[in-house]
Amino acid sequence: MKALHIFVCLALIALLIWVNQTIVPDDAVAYGGLSWVGWASILLVGFGVGFLAIFNDSTRAFGFFRSRDEKAGPPIHVRKLDSAELKELGLDKYRGPSYPHPVIFPERCIGCQACVDACPHDVLAIVDGTAAAVAPDLCMEDTACQAECPVNPKACIVINTAKEVRSLPTPTRDGASFQTNVPGCYIIGDVSGVPLIKNAVKEGAEVIANIATDLAGAPPEAKAEYDVAIIGIGPGGASAAAAASEAKLRYLGIEQDKILSTIEHYPKGKYIFFKPDTKDWFGGISVAGLGLTKAKYGGDANSDNKTIIDAIGSQFADLVRQQAQTFHTELIEKIPTALRQDLSAPLSAKLEKELTHRIATFLRTKGSGDWASLYQTHFLSDRDNLIAGFRSEIADQLQTKIPGDQRENILDVWLGNLADKSVSINENESCKAVQRAQDGDYFTIKTELGNEKAPHTYRARRVIIAIGLRGAPNKLRLPNEDLKIAIEGREEAKVIYGLSNPMDFRGKHLIVVGGGNVAVEAAVDLIAVRDGAAISPRKAEDMNKVTMLIRDNLAPTVKFGNKLQLYNCSDEGLIDLRFGVGIKEMREKEVVLENVVTKEEVGTIPNDYIFALIGGERPNRFLESIGITIK
Numbered sequence: 001m002k003a004l005h006i007f008v009c010l011a012l013i014a015l016l017i018w019v020n021q022t023i024v025p026d027d028a029v030a031y032g033g034l035s036w037v038g039w040a041s042i043l044l045v046g047f048g049v050g051f052l053a054i055f056n057d058s059t060r061a062f063g064f065f066r067s068r069d070e071k072a073g074p075p076i077h078v079r080k081l082d083s084a085e086l087k088e089l090g091l092d093k094y095r096g097p098s099y100p101h102p103v104i105f106p107e108r109c110i111g112c113q114a115c116v117d118a119c120p121h122d123v124l125a126i127v128d129g130t131a132a133a134v135a136p137d138l139c140m141e142d143t144a145c146q147a148e149c150p151v152n153p154k155a156c157i158v159i160n161t162a163k164e165v166r167s168l169p170t171p172t173r174d175g176a177s178f179q180t181n182v183p184g185c186y187i188i189g190d191v192s193g194v195p196l197i198k199n200a201v202k203e204g205a206e207v208i209a210n211i212a213t214d215l216a217g218a219p220p221e222a223k224a225e226y227d228v229a230i231i232g233i234g235p236g237g238a239s240a241a242a243a244a245s246e247a248k249l250r251y252l253g254i255e256q257d258k259i260l261s262t263i264e265h266y267p268k269g270k271y272i273f274f275k276p277d278t279k280d281w282f283g284g285i286s287v288a289g290l291g292l293t294k295a296k297y298g299g300d301a302n303s304d305n306k307t308i309i310d311a312i313g314s315q316f317a318d319l320v321r322q323q324a325q326t327f328h329t330e331l332i333e334k335i336p337t338a339l340r341q342d343l344s345a346p347l348s349a350k351l352e353k354e355l356t357h358r359i360a361t362f363l364r365t366k367g368s369g370d371w372a373s374l375y376q377t378h379f380l381s382d383r384d385n386l387i388a389g390f391r392s393e394i395a396d397q398l399q400t401k402i403p404g405d406q407r408e409n410i411l412d413v414w415l416g417n418l419a420d421k422s423v424s425i426n427e428n429e430s431c432k433a434v435q436r437a438q439d440g441d442y443f444t445i446k447t448e449l450g451n452e453k454a455p456h457t458y459r460a461r462r463v464i465i466a467i468g469l470r471g472a473p474n475k476l477r478l479p480n481e482d483l484k485i486a487i488e489g490r491e492e493a494k495v496i497y498g499l500s501n502p503m504d505f506r507g508k509h510l511i512v513v514g515g516g517n518v519a520v521e522a523a524v525d526l527i528a529v530r531d532g533a534a535i536s537p538r539k540a541e542d543m544n545k546v547t548m549l550i551r552d553n554l555a556p557t558v559k560f561g562n563k564l565q566l567y568n569c570s571d572e573g574l575i576d577l578r579f580g581v582g583i584k585e586m587r588e589k590e591v592v593l594e595n596v597v598t599k600e601e602v603g604t605i606p607n608d609y610i611f612a613l614i615g616g617e618r619p620n621r622f623l624e625s626i627g628i629t630i631k
């Protein structure tokens with residue numbers, strides 16, 4: 001009992017004695033030794049003391065929690081989607097589970113796999129080219145999938161969660177001119193925080209138009225040998241270089257790898273979507289020539305149209321063929337020279353199909369049944385006007401509304417575009433520093449060229465940063481990491497920093513270094529073939545001998561399915577899995593291994609290629625070194 005409690009009890013007794021002796025008359029009726037006034041006093045004092053005790057305890061408890069919250073930092077803003085937002089997303093009538101899980105909007109999804117890679121619980125997978133929530137009940141609502149989804153508005157939204165989705169910090173730039181907070185330095189494409197190929201290509205052309213206007217009003221700068229330096233030649237940089245060449249600017253294009261290497265690193269045969277669908281294609285590299293070979297959007301002639309064509313007879317076919325021919329002459333010019341021969345026939349077929357479809361659709365709006373007379377009365381009477389309208393619609397479709405195409409076709413067309421425009425780029429040259437000069441209106445650009453890392457310095461009046469988000473791959477830091485090997489009559493780099501097509505490697509001794517999802521998937525792909533989520537070992541003649549080296553442990557982000565496949569392959573002796581082992585020395589045909597802690601040699605194994613899949617450096621440090629702020 002506390003002193004306070006003893007004091008209260010004594011005070012209570014004293015009060016009772018006082019009440020009984022002073023207030024209560026001697027003849028008053030007593031109940032159990034006390035008058036009613038005595039009992040009432042006891043109750044009153046009891047309630048009062050209780051209230052004081054509760055008030056005191058509550059104040060202390062609130063104070064404790066408040067001080068803990070203050071120590072924990074500012075409160076995190078947590079919000080739930082309200083009914084208006086759900087309606088806006090079209091989710092108000094959604095009948096899915098009530099627990100937290102991601103919802104995919106297939107019409108926005110570009111199938112880039114960012115959400116699948118971000119999810120550590122294998123909730124998502126790519127199905128038919130777009131993401132799908134294949135195991136929503138496994139969702140732990142960390143919202144990484146939504147945060148990583150590059151499209152805007154998001155194609156992946158986690159619902160029924162109170163968790164906040166933290167947006168990724170982006171470099172400071174003016175939305176209209178693309179200029180950063182460093183005057184004269186512009187930023188476009190993925191690295192600016194705006195994802196997607198279509199956006200990067202559009203920004204590439206627009207930034208050149210802005211720079212041309214800016215330079216036209218600026219005094220000449222004799223110290224700079226270039227008007228504009230373009231750092232990074234992905235879709236954004238390639239579009240900028242082509243636009244700069246057309247605008248007759250003195251441009252310098254610098255690419256650390258090969259032109260359009262991002263696209264080249266996509267899996268072979270990947271269908272690339274040109275989204276957002278709401279925007280037309282615009283930029284320095286064009287899409288004329290894409291979508292002609294039968295890819296996802298190819299199709300046969302509409303059978304309903306055939307009825308109309310047959311009913312009208314040969315004059316319809318003759319007219320379509322002749323119109324398509326003249327139109328072909330105009331459009332083939334827009335296709336890169338190197339591809340014209342191959343794409344001539346598919347272009348003619350496409351033009352005939354589109355013209356037929358439009359004329360048939362027009363006739364259907366005028367009636368049905370007697371197609372020959374509808375053709376005479378409504379079409380032939382206004383033939384030239386109608387054909388001109390159809391032609392402009394088809395031209396627009398073939399040059400700005402291509403939904404996408406396969407990786408290989410896209411590379412052919414864009415590299416052809418750049419060759420036709422004589423765009424020249426310094427490949428295999430990495431930009432190391434960009435600095436605004438103190439003695440004039442220009443920038444100094446420092447680079448390293450080739451495997452020898454030969455230093456170069458350029459001066460350009462304006463700079464465009466178009467380096468994407470891939471960053472430079474982390475290196476193994478071996479003294480001879482650039483080692484070239486002679487293999488099947490070719491000279492190739494021994495260390496490879498990405499795996500595009502696993503079937504390029506058969507019957508080889510391979511080492512995969514890394515402990516993340518990318519490394520695990522690569523190791524499995526080099527010894528097995530996938531059929532959906534299942535894998536089966538490659539045929540004996542395609543089999544590789546794979547050793548996987550993991551410095552420490554598998555990364556915590558490695559998916560359960562990936563771990564399972566890796567350990568199964570290891571148990572079956574298909575992958576030689578070694579933890580705590582690294583590379584001590586690399587020779588042309590073998591590799592010496594070491595214990596990463598003791599540095600003791602632990603063996604020498606035969607080896608053709610090493611896959612260094614140990615992540616990459618995000619470009620933020622490079623941007624900050626230029627003076628660009630990231631918020």
Ligand SMILES: Cc1cc2nc3c(=O)[nH]c(=O)nc-3n(C[C@H](O)[C@H](O)[C@H](O)COP(=O)(O)OP(=O)(O)OC[C@H]3O[C@@H](n4cnc5c(N)ncnc54)[C@H](O)[C@@H]3O)c2cc1C
Nearest residue numbers: 189190196197200232234235236256262272273431467468
């Ligand atoms: C697997 C996958 C699938 C995708 N699918 C689609 C899709 O279907 N549709 C779509 O629209 N988008 C897709 N994307 C996204 C798309 O690839 C990017 O939005 C697009 O490539 C951005 O172009 P960019 O020019 O901004 O950057 P990038 O294409 O990343 O090009 C940047 C270039 O800069 C170079 N570089 C970097 N640092 C330096 C340096 N210091 N010096 C010199 N050069 C440097 C790089 O080597 C690279 O070539 C996909 C992405 C991935 C990974």
Ligand code: SF4
Nearest residue numbers: 119139140142143145
């Ligand atoms: S990343 Fe997180 S929120 Fe998204 S599906 Fe996976 S577990 Fe759920």
Ligand code: SF4
Nearest residue numbers: 109110112113115149
């Ligand atoms: S990250 Fe977004 S765009 Fe990419 S696959 Fe997932 S949902 Fe689709």
